Amino acid sequence: MIKTFFYLKTDKQNNEGESPIYAKIELQGKKTTLSIGKYISKERWNFTNKLRNKLRLNTEKNCKSTIDLIERKIEDAYIELSQHNPDVTLVDIKNKLNGKTTKIGEIDIIELFKKHNDYFNKKYQTGERSKASLQKYNRAKDLLTNYIKVKHAKASFSITDIDNQFIYNLESYLKYESTFKSKVGISHNSVVKYFQCFKTVCHYGIKRNLIISNPFLTYDEKLVVKEAVFLTKDELERIETKQFSSERLNRVKDIFLFSCYTSYAPIDVKNLTKSNLIKDNTDSYWIKTNRAKTGIKSNVPVLPPVKRIIDKYVDSDSEKLLPMISNQKINEYLKEIADLCRIDKKLTHYVARHTFATTVTLGNGVSIENVSSMMGHTRITMTQHYAKVLDSNVKNDMDKLHQKFA
Structure with a gap:
């Protein structure tokens, strides 16, 4: 639940020696601050117990009214935003208070990734998903961040600006230029799996009404199926x-x-x-x-x-x-x-x-x-890959056919 506290920023003062009142907003362990546009002296702030006591001065009553109004606005903004997005952030709330609500689809892809990965981390903490899967999504976010920084000289990139050129330049960068632990380039199958992460993150955004389309759906490269190594x-x-x-x-x-x-x-x-x-x-x-x-x-x-x-x-x-x-x-x-x-x-x-x-299993019927x-x-097609490599199964079936023709 969201919490709001009000405090005096005493390191700043106006010409009358008064300090600005700030609101500190806490949500899910994260904090942000917001000026409420009112000033009061440190002495009066302490004397009135942070404006909680009975007030007699009109200036102090005005400050108290503003504090109450800001607190209600923060609460109302949180309730309204969380009805459409269960993963509402402090940035969303500040934008709402400042009249800068983001239009659907204009959200930055890295910001969307952070929302998804925070949500996925909760599933990992409760044992619903594995640590390896969480690491994969964090790695995918880092790769995309590096690509945007290196090729577009930006720290962010709006999803509405992602087109086919962006996508296939990203594929080329991952395959031939991306570096990790002194190794240059990522294998084809790993790149395809990272693009699956990109698609999943955008699908997450669509379900939460943050974006209206998935730009990564145009990427249609498939995994190259390799022969499974197993013991005879x-x-x-x-x-x-x-x-x-x-x-x-x-x-x-x-x-x-x-x-x-x-x-x-x-x-x-x-x-x-x-x-x-x-x-x-x-x-x-x-x-x-x-x-x-x-x-x-x-x-x-x-x-x-x-x-x-x-x-x-x-x-x-x-x-x-x-x-x-x-x-x-x-x-x-x-x-x-x-x-x-x-x-x-x-x-x-x-x-x-x-x-x-x-x-052990398919080879024994x-x-x-x-x-x-x-x-x-999750799909039987995943298991069919193993069935294809068993020559013994083919031979057994053909032996039965051989007997019929004999």
């Missing part, structure tokens, strides 16, 4: 049967195999606790949770290899289902595991997720609908 049955068995002399490698091996047999991504594995392990009426175990990235409900049956891994750590004092190891360390140790198991593939946590989709549900996919 033989490679998976090699890791399972390998015993390492180092305890750290054995722990990382367990976490990696857990992902291979459940499809849980790094952030999801990290968040799993013993309360996520559920036994149903048939004494079968399930891992039940919501995917951090999408918020989609995901229930995965516990296969025997997973149960053996869980039982290994069940007596630990931690409420976590598995040991806590950073993604950076896991990926570092997986390189050692790949070398020791003679696997010529770059192992990452995501290779484990791809292995679940291909070798699990329906694509059930695989999609367990992986927390």
Whole structure:
């Protein structure tokens, strides 16, 4: 809720030795100040308890009337603006008080990004969205800010001025000129994903009646689908049967195999606790949770290899289902595991997720609908990508056709 306080700015004085009265407005942890256009001496301000006591001088009564009027105007402006925009800011309120209300569509794209990201941060704080997604939107805002600064020599850019030239010059800048950690240029797929962020932010603005159209809809580049890297049955068995002399490698091996047999991504594995392990009426175990990235409900049956891994750590004092190891360390140790198991593939946590989709489930006849549900996919087309790479499925289907023709 909005709060307003009035104070005396004693570092400024008029010719009569009086100081101006200011209003301090607070909203959602942020503050701004506003002059009310009235002056009073410090002595009278303190003597009247900031004009709260009974007043006798007409000048002081006028000051008090102005304070009450300003306080009502601030409250009325907040109520009116918040009816149309739940993410109203102090800038919006000051513009409203000064008669500078922004017309729909004239809002600056960076200001809109800030509104969206503040809203998205609230969803992250309540566990509705992942930290990685929030970081992606903040990175997209920074990239757009840099482009506007470098190519247009501005700190802001009105959405109504964004045209096709702006959009495709932005794409070129991101692909070939943008720098991050000494690396020049961003890959095609990453650029497409950043443009998806731009579209989402504008869609947010449309739903809140801040803008009337989405200029980024003209960008129609698609992701280049790359072949998913996954482990074959033989490679998976090699890791399972390998015993390492180092305890750290054995722990990382367990976490990696857990992902291979459940499809849980790094952030999801990290968040799993013993309360996520559920036994149903048939004494079968399930891992039940919501995917951090999408918020989609995901229930995965516990296969025997997973149960053996869980039982290994069940007596630990931690409420976590598995040991806590950073993604950076896991990926570092997986390189050692790949070398020791003679696997010529770059192992990452995501290779484990791809292995679940291909070798563990689709390759063993699990329906694509059930695989999609367990992986927390929002669209079945996301799962179909894995089905396309399985030659074994093609061979099995063709063997059935071969028998019919025989």
